[in-house]
Amino acid sequence: MKSAVSFDENYWRGRYATGRTGWDAGAVTPPLRDYFNQLEPDYARRILIPGAGNAYEAEYLHGLGFSQVFVADLAPEPLAALQQRVPGFPAAHLLQQDFFELPAAPPYDLIVEQTFFCALAPHLRPAYARQCAHLLRPGGTLAGLLFDTDFGPATEPPFGGTREEYRAYFEPYFDFVHFDTATNSLRPRQGRELFISLRRKLVL
Ligand SMILES: C[S@@+](CC[C@H](N)C(=O)[O-])C[C@H]1O[C@@H](n2cnc3c(N)ncnc32)[C@H](O)[C@@H]1O
Secondary structure (H helix, E strand, O other): OOOOOOOOHHHHHHHHHOOOOOOOOOOOOHHHHHHHHOOOOOOOOOEEEEOOOOOHHHHHHHHHOOOOEEEEOOOHHHHHHHHHHOOOOOHHHEEOOOHHHOOOOOOEEEEEEOOOHHHOOHHHHHHHHHHHHHHEEEEEEEEEEEEOOOOOOOOOOOOOOOHHHHHHHHOOOEEEEEEEEOOOOOHHHOOOEEEEEEEEOOOO
């Protein structure tokens, strides 16, 4: 599935090169840290973080002992930064690829979302939901954060949205386990993001 990427590798490399990276929290964010801490210690669980950027979440999961964590990003710089910070992170798990072109086999057990969905051109949102479902095993989980806020008219990321809009994208493929305002967001994001945990339907 090609994404017809509206904001392509050059666009994102330019944002890293010019330091326009306001999304970068500099550390694992509290909602994801707390979510990871309560995961069953099935360390072979295949976990994908798409649009991972500097991937502090991957670093955290790796530190907890999860050995099958994969990060995908169009831009090579943040992947190299992860490798430099965490030399033991497997190089083969750094995927410099378009999320929409990632192969579905073997399937993932968990996909982690944080400021990737909002970085996509909004017309790609239905395809994002479809591709997450395609990449996950039946019963697998898409978990993470989605902005529940209006950033006003925008010509470049981030793009906001509402929970009502998001429901329509995910309902065809997922059962909603949790879908509510995050209670432990970073201060600038407080009250403005949803924590989601969606279970991929057994039959699509
Ligand atoms: C807003 S940043 C978020 C980075 C990271 N998730 C975080 O929270 O710090 C969006 C990231 O998605 C990457 N990206 C954008 N489109 C992509 C695509 N189609 N496939 C893979 N990565 C993509 C960009 O290079 C960028 O690193």
